[in-house]
Amino acid sequence: MSKRVLKFIILLTVIVGFVVPSFGQVVPSDSLPAIDSVAQALDSTTATGVLDSLYQDTPVSNKVRLSTDSIYSTPVSRPSDDGGFLTSKVEYTASDSIVGSLDIGEAYLYNEAKVSYENMTITAGYIQINFDNSEVYATGLRDTSGAVVQKPIFIEGGKSYRADTMRYNFDSKKAKIKRVITKEGEGFLHGEDVKKINDNVFYVKNAAYTTCSHEHPHFEIKTNKAKVVAGDKIITRFAYLEVLDVPTPLIVPFGFFPTTETRKSGIIIPAYGRNLNRGYFLTNGGYYWAINDYLDLTLTGDAYSQGGWGLNGRTNYRKRYKYSGNFGMSYSKVRYGREEFLDYGSQFFADNSQFAVNWSHQQDAKANPSLRFSANVNLSSANYFKLNSTDRDEVLQNTANSSISLNKSWVGKPYNLTATLNHSQNNTTNDMTVTLPDVNFSVNRQFPFKRKNAVGSKKWFEEIGYSYNVTGKNEIRTKMGKPFFTETVFADSARNGVRHSIPISANYKVFKNFVLNPSINYTERWYFERSEWGFVDSIDGRAVNQARVVDTTKGFYGVRDFSVNANLSTKLYGQWNYKGFVKAIRHVMTPTVGLSYRPDFSTEFWGYYQDVQVDTLGNTERRNMYNYGLYGSAGEGVQGNVNFSLLNTLESKIRDKQDSTGAKKVKILERLSLTTSYNVAAEEFKWSNVNLTMSSSIFKGLISLNYSAVFDLYGYDEIEGQRVNEFAIDVNGKLLRTTSQRFTTGINLDQSRFSKKENSQKSDEDKQSQGPLADPGFANDLGITAGDINYYNTRQRVDFSLPWSANVNYNLTKSYNGLDAVVRQSADMNANFEITKNWRAGMSTGYDIEAKDFTYTSFDFYRNLHCWEIRCSWVPFGLQQSYTIGINVKAQTLKDLKLERVRGIGDFER
Incomplete structure (x- = not known):
């Protein structure tokens, strides 16, 4: 078959799927000999061809009319005429009428009739039972x-047949x-004539297999x-394949369709095509191996x-009530262009290797609540996803993180132990950090002075509590692409x-309206090496003349520090009442004043710092011998801080007739905070920076507003090019000198903001029984999917809602180098729309206002063709310029x- 014929078939499928989306929802066939009424069921002259001739000689007057309020059944082991036995009861019932009985050897069931025998059940509009021949006949009404309607449904061994x-x-x-x-696996089998041989095997004449759930499939x-x-x-x-009743030249000499619910091993057919730079290709071809019920492997x-x-391997594993996870490895050799063109630019030739490793493991919460193991590993080379993927999230992934953790807790005890292995990488800078291991042991907060049998009011010392935490880790910092498991990396990094x-x-x-929080913090660090400083005048003949680390001493060293803190806070309320649309405005302030003290740990008494010469004049300064320590070091200089913070919120109460109270609260300012501190012990620059943060939202959260800034009370001398120990008002004529600002705003939209709440109730007609298929779970057993017309249940609701969402954000950042500001502006947007019930579209883009260029932009489209689907993804420009179009079952x-x-x-040409 030529490519032109194949394209014509696919194009025909797409066009008809768009133009005739309701093709599968046809009027059911009327060709079967359905029964019109009870009279017709009992009248042999009108029921010819429907009722067995055995019953035509029995006068209607001899038939017995039974009540429909009971379920009737036959006795066990009743012999049949052919020598067989009914080994179980035959139970039968109907909603309108039951004519006949076991004594006369026949029964006629009309409207919502049901017959059950062992693991078999038949429901239909009309059922005829012949007890003597052990036969049952069913049809619709x-x-x-x-x-x-009410066509027969045959259920045996959990399988359903329409x-x-x-x-x-x-x-x-x-x-x-x-x-x-009937439903077989993920598909449906249609047949004109079916002969059932036993519980598992049956033969079908004029059969059709499809995965479309419509009675008239696409x-x-x-x-x-x-x-x-x-x-x-x-x-x-x-x-052969038939699409919309049109036969196609896609034929096979025979067909084999596995319908087992268990996994089967088999070959994975590769995709084929041509890449302009990499040539013709076969991708994703290989083998799937279902190793056992707990493990599989895809190569x-x-x-x-x-x-x-490229090579890819992935395995999934699961043990019920224990654990589950997956592990995958990928390696690709990316080669395109011609090597002789490399002198003209790297864009004309590439030959490099890329890899990716991922592992996810989850332990069932009930397996061992006190001992838990989990893993989430995502390790790859810097450009793997950029060169091998068109997925937006993978392409834009500039960082990757991994964590393998083991958590142990003791039931009834306040102890917790965690051991982890962590990894992080930056694909832009090629920096990689591995923590191997990171162990943490903690004791929850304890109250050692709390009385077991308290009498009277609580004593002040009973409020004193402490906790304990010890953590130790080994951290390695290196560059991606370097050999990792080498002695050099472990020794030097x-x-x-x-x-x-x-x-x-x-x-x-205290004082009725104030809260006092005193605290003491003690920290001790253990290190196994420290730096030795010295004055270096030259290196390799080049003059340096500065203090540097000249040696590293191995040993066991302890670095201790402590601080004392106390915070006093309260809440102040202010409210203004009005008589108009705005009924009241309330302002809440939470001021906090704190005191903190930390001694100078750089003195000779503590032994953490070293006096070292810093210039040729013989001047000396203190240098920290643990400045490269993993957990830092004790601080230099006395800290005697007075800390100030002020938190503000502002809200109003407005008139609202829809609210039961007649008013509703609206937040005007969700947060406005100011923080700073004053170091009494410092010789200069006693005031720290003033930090301002503000956030709010308007129109019921439709638009969010966020602003943050850092201000310096001290001035900047443009001549000296540095910060000076004089107030900014004296140096620069400003009370506060801005050092950084950031403003962000965003609009978040979705259909819920515009939909009206409806509290409609179902009518009594909707609530009443609609036969055996009124139960949605029963209908799903037949494979009826959302959007299908259920011919076995005439009443059905359709949801015509069109969900959508859109987010637009604007970012403005100003950073200052002295008094000069550097401005950066950008905007980004992403949106998802369900245009119609079967059409969905999405897009994501951004714009760098300063660079005047678009950031990563992508468009995605999806068309639901019921049993088929079309997916399109398009990146119109940039390094990841690409598109993907696919139509599939x-x-x-x-x-x-x-x-x-x-x-x-x-x-694409670059």
């Missing part, structure tokens, strides 16, 4: 419009069915004969005619240490029935 008419023998368990529809694989082994496979003779590979290739922390604090209410069973067109890196 015509409603007032002439449509056939049919026009059917006949079943209780003894042999064989059946003959006209126009059957596409079918048709054959004149098929054998079905229920829950295992479907085998057909010569078969695939890629091959390009220009020399590039590793930092390690242990830190103990004991915070002691209390909480008191949704079900995994026929996932290879697809057509794709992919263009990515290497397919």
Whole structure:
């Protein structure tokens, strides 16, 4: 078959899918001999061809009319005429009428009739039972419009069969069915005539297999004969594909469709195509191995005619009530262009290797609540996803993080132990940090002075509590691409240490409206090396003349520090009442004043600092011997701070007739905070920077507003080019000198902001029973999917809502180098729209206002064709310029029935 014919078939499928989206929702067939009324069921002259001739000789007057309020059944082991026995009860019921009985050997059930025998159940509009021959016959009913409803549904061994008419023998368990529809695996089997041999095997004449759930499917694989082994496979003779009742030249000499619910091993068919720079290719071809019920393995590979290739392996594992996870490894050799063109630019030739490793492991919460293990590993080379993926999130992934953790807790004890292995990488700078290991042990807060049997009011010392935390880790910082497991990396790049922390604090209410929080914090660090400083006049003949680290001394060293703190806070309320639309405005202020003290740990008494010469004049300064320590070091200089902070909120109460109270609260200012501190012990620059943060939202959260800034009370001398110990008002004529500002605003929209709340109630007609298929769960067993017309349940609700969302954000940043400001502005937007019930579209973009260029931009489209789907993804420009167009069957069973067109890196001129 030529490519032109294939394209014509796919194009025809798409056009008809767009123009006739409701093709599958046709009026049901009226060809079966349905029963119109009870009288017709009992009148042999009008029921010819429907009722068995055995019953035509029995006068109607001899038949017995039974009550419909009971369920009738036969006795066990009643012999049949052919020598068989009914080994179980036959139970039957109907909603309108039951005529006949066991004594006369026959029964007629009308409207919502049901017959059950062992693991078999038949429901239909009309059912006829012959007790002597152990047979049952079922068909549908015509409603007032002439449509056939309540068609027979046959259920046996958990499998369901929809049919026009059917006949079943209780003894042999064989059946003959006209126009059957049954669900097999992910697909549906349609048949004109079906002969059921036993519980698992039946033969079908004029059969069709499809994954479309409509009674008149959009596409079918048709054959004149098929054998079905229920829950295992479907085998057909010569078969061909039919789309919208139009036969196509896509034919196969035979068909084999696995329908088992268990996994099966098999070959994965590769995708093929051509890349302008990498050549012709076969991708994602390989083998799937279902190792056992707990483990599988997928191995695939890629091959390009220009020399590039790739290997991918992935395994999934699961043990119920224990754990589950997956592990994957990928390696690709990216090669495109011609090597002789490399002198003209790297864009003309590339030959590099890329890799990616990912592992995810989750432990069931019930497996061992006190001991938990988890893993989330995401490790890759810097450009792997940029060169091998068109997924937006993967392409824009500039950082990657991994964590493997083991957590231990003791039931009834305040102890917790955590051991982790962490990894982080920056794909832009190629920096990589690995923490191996990171161990943390903690004791929850304890109150050592709290009385077990308290009498009277609580004593002040009972509020004193402490906690304990010790953490130790070994951290390695290196560059991506360098050999990692080498002695050089571990010796030169590793930092390690242990830190103990004991915070002691209390909480008191003083002066009725104030809260006092005193605390003492003690920290001790253990290091295994320290730096030795010295004056270096030259290096390799080059004059340096400065203090540098000249040696590293191994040993065991302790670095301790402590601080004392006390904070006093309260809340101040102010309210203004009005009589108009605005009923009241309330302002809440939370001022906090704190005192903190930390001694000078740079003195000779503590031994953490070293006096070292810093210039040729012999001047000396103190240098910290633990400045490269993993957990820092004790601070230099006395800290005697007075800390100030002020938190403000502002809200109003406005008139609202829809509210039960007649008013509602509206937040005007969600947060406005100011923080600074004054160091009494400092010799200069006693005031720290003033930090301002503000956030609010308007129109019920539709628009968010955020602003933050840092101000300096001290001035900047432009001549000296540095900050000076004089107030900015004296140096620069400003009370506060701005050092940085950031403003962001965003609009968040979705359909819920414009939809009206409806509290409609169902009518009594909707609530009443609608037969055995009124239960949605029962309908789903038949494979009826959302959007299908359920011919077995005439009442159905359709949701016409069109969900959508859109976010637009604006960012403004001003950073200051002295008095000169550097401004950066950008905007970004992402949106998702469900244009119609079956059309969805999404887009994401951004614009750098300063660079006057768009950032990563992508458009995504999706069309639901019921049992088919179309996906399109387009990146119009940039390094990741690409597009993907694909049309495929949704079900995994026929996932290879697809057509794709992919263009990515290497397919566009740069």
